[in-house]
Amino acid sequence: MYTQIKGLVKITVIAKNGIRKRIKKNNKIAKKTFNLMDILNRIDTYRVILKIIAEANESLVLISPYVKLNNELKKCFVNCKAKNKTLIFREQINYDDYKFLQSVGFSLVRNFDLHSKIYLNHNEILFSSMNLYDYSITNNLESSVLLQQNEVKESSLKVIQEILKNIRK
Known part of the structure; x- marks a missing residue:
């Protein structure tokens, strides 16, 4: 899941312990910002x-x-x-x-x-x-x-x- 923020992409990690999980908007699981690509x-x-x-x-x-x-x-x-x-x-x-x-x-x-x-x-x-x-x-x-x-x-x-x-x- 990612959203564009002023030329950057915010990517939310959606896998924990190898299991894919649905993440709610306000969930705070490992967020990191990368350059847009x-x-x-x-x-x-x-x-x-x-x-x-x-x-x-x-x-x-x-x-x-x-x-x-x-x-x-x-x-x-x-x-x-x-x-x-x-x-x-x-x-x-x-x-x-x-x-x-x-x-x-x-x-x-x-x-x-x-x-x-x-x-x-x-x-x-x-x-x-x-x-x-x-x-x-x-x-x-x-x-x-x-x-x-x-x-x-x-x-x-x-x-x-x-x-x-x-x-x-």
Whole structure:
């Protein structure tokens, strides 16, 4: 739950002990203020992932520990015009998905320490809880934060580059 307050967003934590609870307006459970940004739900997160893939023309980096592709993702990958495509994953990908990703030009990198879910092209960066996994896309409670790369501070870009560098090892 969030409300806009003079350019800021007040976010009320609605989970306690792993149980979602309905919160009344005046309830005082862990409130914290963050800068305004796009916070997306599961459906919007998936739509943005598809958009990031579709609009990639220079490079595309997808970081997801778990990967199980649906037909919509496969169609999007086939039509992706990115020159450099990388998928970084942790758990074994089924053989058909692995061969498919290779056939559409992906460099596949396995990292056993991976937990991050980051999707980016030349223009946008999505930090997400969603894996590229069919079950996650259709069932899980997911959220993400979308940033335009021109809105990201230079120091933050260096942090992202460092994450990518360490993941690829």
